[in-house]
Amino acid sequence: MAVSKIGRRIDGKLVEPKRQLAMVFDLNKCLGCHTCVMSCKTQWTREGGMESMWWTVVNTMPGKGTPKDWETSGGGFLPDGTARAGRLPTNEEFGVAWEFNYDEVFHGGKGQSVHLKPKGDPKWGPNWDEDEGSGEYPNSYYFYLPRICNHCSHPACVEACPRGAIEKREEDGVVLINEERCKGYRFCMEACPYKRIYFNFKKDVSQKCIFCYPRLEKGVAPACARQCPGRMRHVGYLDDPNSSVYKLVTKHQVALPLHDEFGTQPNVYYIPPMAPPKMDNQGNPLTEERRIPREYLESLFGPRVNEVLAKLEGEMVKRRAGERSEILETLIVYKWPQDIFPSFPNDPSDVQ
Amino acid sequence: MLSKKLNVDLAEVSKPDAAAWSAVATQEVSLIGVPLGMQPSVYISTGLANRKIGAVSKVSAKCVHNETELAIRLEWEDPNYNIEQKDNTEFPDGAAVLFPIGDDAPLMTMGSETQPVNAWHWRADRPASGRSNFAAGLGTTEVTDDKQIKTESNYANKRWSIVLRRALQVPGQEGKVRQFNLGDTVKMAFAVWEGSNGERGGLKAFSPQWYEIVLEK
Numbered sequence: 001m002a003v004s005k006i007g008r009r010i011d012g013k014l015v016e017p018k019r020q021l022a023m024v025f026d027l028n029k030c031l032g033c034h035t036c037v038m039s040c041k042t043q044w045t046r047e048g049g050m051e052s053m054w055w056t057v058v059n060t061m062p063g064k065g066t067p068k069d070w071e072t073s074g075g076g077f078l079p080d081g082t083a084r085a086g087r088l089p090t091n092e093e094f095g096v097a098w099e100f101n102y103d104e105v106f107h108g109g110k111g112q113s114v115h116l117k118p119k120g121d122p123k124w125g126p127n128w129d130e131d132e133g134s135g136e137y138p139n140s141y142y143f144y145l146p147r148i149c150n151h152c153s154h155p156a157c158v159e160a161c162p163r164g165a166i167e168k169r170e171e172d173g174v175v176l177i178n179e180e181r182c183k184g185y186r187f188c189m190e191a192c193p194y195k196r197i198y199f200n201f202k203k204d205v206s207q208k209c210i211f212c213y214p215r216l217e218k219g220v221a222p223a224c225a226r227q228c229p230g231r232m233r234h235v236g237y238l239d240d241p242n243s244s245v246y247k248l249v250t251k252h253q254v255a256l257p258l259h260d261e262f263g264t265q266p267n268v269y270y271i272p273p274m275a276p277p278k279m280d281n282q283g284n285p286l287t288e289e290r291r292i293p294r295e296y297l298e299s300l301f302g303p304r305v306n307e308v309l310a311k312l313e314g315e316m317v318k319r320r321a322g323e324r325s326e327i328l329e330t331l332i333v334y335k336w337p338q339d340i341f342p343s344f345p346n347d348p349s350d351v352q
Numbered sequence: 353m354l355s356k357k358l359n360v361d362l363a364e365v366s367k368p369d370a371a372a373w374s375a376v377a378t379q380e381v382s383l384i385g386v387p388l389g390m391q392p393s394v395y396i397s398t399g400l401a402n403r404k405i406g407a408v409s410k411v412s413a414k415c416v417h418n419e420t421e422l423a424i425r426l427e428w429e430d431p432n433y434n435i436e437q438k439d440n441t442e443f444p445d446g447a448a449v450l451f452p453i454g455d456d457a458p459l460m461t462m463g464s465e466t467q468p469v470n471a472w473h474w475r476a477d478r479p480a481s482g483r484s485n486f487a488a489g490l491g492t493t494e495v496t497d498d499k500q501i502k503t504e505s506n507y508a509n510k511r512w513s514i515v516l517r518r519a520l521q522v523p524g525q526e527g528k529v530r531q532f533n534l535g536d537t538v539k540m541a542f543a544v545w546e547g548s549n550g551e552r553g554g555l556k557a558f559s560p561q562w563y564e565i566v567l568e569k
Binding site: 075086164199201 | 391395396441
């Protein structure tokens with residue numbers, strides 16, 4: 001069947017890749033260390049024009065995130081499948097790359113009297129509200145939410161680009177912007193409900209996470225996943241029964257998409273965060289009620305989050321009783337890298 | 353619309369405020385917003401269906417040649433001066449003229465596979481470098497050259513005036529650009545992008561009909 005420029009076949013059906021790669025992020029293991037962020041930055045976004053780009057971010061939730069208020073920025077699809085208008089975030093909302101007073105502190109003789117600080121008076125940044133969270137002492141709470149391009153099965157960006165410059169790869173479903181075709185119109189940025197697309201002002205093109213496809217092609221896992229000290233980023237094909245991604249998403253169904261209601265069918269899934277019970281000022285548990293409000297988690301991961309959290313707690317009970325739990329053993333990742341990205345175990349220093 | 357023949361170096365009319373332009377007849381051109389339903393993007397055709405596109409409703413056009421070069425002057429009212437895109441939300445003002453590469457081409461679809469078009473495109477953030485675009489349908493534009501079209505622009509009294517200038521013939525670009533001969537009657541259409549209205553790409557004001565220009569012998 002012939003393929004049109006906008007990711008659909010001539011009969012209007014979405015083009016489906018032969019296989020689909022996915023990631024599962026275990027939010028119970030995310031340390032908020034930003035090693036994923038820095039590994040991506042180091043690998044891909046160091047050139048001029050990319051100073052403000054962070055293809056992967058780790059947001060503190062609840063929070064306004066990156067870019068600021070992305071969750072209410074529109075885009076994606078309405079329940080009837082029609083496109084929903086979105087808005088373009090400003091540079092400030094994404095967070096500009098600050099310049100610091102290095103000269104003054106390090107070379108101006110004021111090292112003992114002047115603090116190192118950003119020039120100007122920034123009011124926002126890519127990680128401005130880190131560790132703020134919500135709630136009142138002693139029941140304040142937050143958790144970390146790593147985010148990348150979701151390489152969606154119904155990508156709003158692909159259907160937004162009037163030039164057909166965005167493709168979903170047939171072999172693995174990775175969504176890529178063709179910079180030769182892109183003219184920097186930013187309809188994709190407007191349409192992406194997760195706001196994971198950046199604009200390169202120097203090259204006049206849009207850019208985003210490429211799922212480290214040049215690494216994939218050498219059997220090496222994406223940088224963010226391989227460098228994760230918490231080993232919480234699982235990578236695999238959704239149809240590979242040996243992959244932890246398959247076990248968590250398909251077999252045990254404990255990994256959930258973020259904001260499924262955006263309608264783009266994301267291929268990044270999350271193990272929802274468990275939380276300790278609420279407690280009184282002396283630190284005594286008050287009730288069975290957990291510190292992270294369920295309605296908040298439902299707003300992110302949908303109604304199934306309750307069932308999934310109950311299942312995870314049940315699995316922990318089983319383990320304490322000495323029973324086996326494939327779910328927990330999968331999440332623990334005893335053998336790295338084969339247990340977390342079995343199709344991409346190669347060490348990047350061993351490949352050309 | 354007559355492309356008047358001037359016996360001067362067209363560098364003399366390269367500035368929009370050059371005195372020679374005052375003696376050239378003006379063609380007033382009405383513009384409308386593009387029909388968003390036709391855009392090759394589900395997001396634009398449905399998601400942006402309620403967006404009002406086509407902020408500039410008329411443009412004044414003049415045209416001259418000197419047997420080797422063709423110069424086109426466009427002028428329009430624009431209270432919002434947008435010459436850069438330094439923020440994600442910023443878009444520069446722009447304008448273009450469109451020619452069928454052959455005798456005819458469908459205007460509404462910016463040409464077709466068998467009847468392509470050639471657009472001369474000026475954008476306020478790169479004022480001196482016009483771009484020659486080849487298109488064979490909506491969403492297919494390709495920049496084929498960024499040197500052959502010389503542009504100059506002026507913004508004063510809340511009005512843009514620009515001049516686009518190119519050799520009548522561009523050797524080696526047959527089939528990619530419109531070539532001009534003296535005495536030709538050539539179809540031409542117009543487009544203006546208002547940056548402050550988020551107009552870029554297919555989101556623009558355009559003349560829904562071709563105008564004919566005659567290159568005076």
